[in-house]
Amino acid sequence: MSPTGDTPHGDEIIVVVVRECRPDDAKNIADLLNDLMAVAHGDRPVTTARVESYFRHCTAHGEMYANFVAEESGRAVGFLSAVFYQTPFHDKGTCLINELIVDADYRGLGVGRALVESAKDEAKRRAMDEIEVGTEKNNVDAQRFYKRVGFDEEYVLMGEDFHKGKK
Numbered sequence: 001m002s003p004t005g006d007t008p009h010g011d012e013i014i015v016v017v018v019r020e021c022r023p024d025d026a027k028n029i030a031d032l033l034n035d036l037m038a039v040a041h042g043d044r045p046v047t048t049a050r051v052e053s054y055f056r057h058c059t060a061h062g063e064m065y066a067n068f069v070a071e072e073s074g075r076a077v078g079f080l081s082a083v084f085y086q087t088p089f090h091d092k093g094t095c096l097i098n099e100l101i102v103d104a105d106y107r108g109l110g111v112g113r114a115l116v117e118s119a120k121d122e123a124k125r126r127a128m129d130e131i132e133v134g135t136e137k138n139n140v141d142a143q144r145f146y147k148r149v150g151f152d153e154e155y156v157l158m159g160e161d162f163h164k165g166k167k
């Protein structure tokens, strides 16, 4: 991907590559996730140690997880985490995007689309039946983005945060 245009990068050509995450991405990814927290998750900061622990868990259960970064000049500027699971109705399985964040300076360049395409490719490689994602109800920007990359509003995701209101 080599985008240019009306961004903080002006006419500068930047090259972004999507690849699987490595343990040494953890610090960059923690920073990105703390930006995501501002729009989605509330008040629990993500530490580098937490991301490293998550990666260890994903590696130990590789059949259930995939993590991708979009890298520019050695730095992660986008992150997507996906989980793969079965239900009685979907015996091949569902790919659920559980986190997606693009650095604010790199939005609108196709980075988010490239990360979602990587997740779709991985889901198809694993012969999943479908891909899905939940967004905060008020995150209309993300909902518009997901519609542009092929998702529709098939379900409403409901939930209860057991930690809400606790420190």
Ligand SMILES: CC(C)(COP(=O)(O)OP(=O)(O)OC[C@H]1O[C@@H](n2cnc3c(N)ncnc32)[C@H](O)[C@@H]1OP(=O)(O)O)[C@@H](O)C(=O)NCCC(=O)NCCS
Binding pocket: 036, 039, 040, 099, 100, 101, 102, 103, 106, 107, 108, 109, 110, 111, 112, 113, 114, 133, 134, 135, 136, 139, 140, 141, 142, 144, 145, 146, 148, 149
């Ligand atoms: C949502 C997000 C991941 C999109 O990433 P991005 O790299 O800016 O998106 P892209 O440049 O790949 O855009 C892909 C398409 O979606 C469209 N799109 C992106 N953001 C949009 C928005 N806010 N409103 C409408 N369309 C949008 C683009 O115009 C593009 O359409 P096109 O290819 O048909 O021209 C990014 O804005 C982000 O990180 N937001 C904050 C975190 C967040 O909300 N994550 C989702 C939590 S579930």
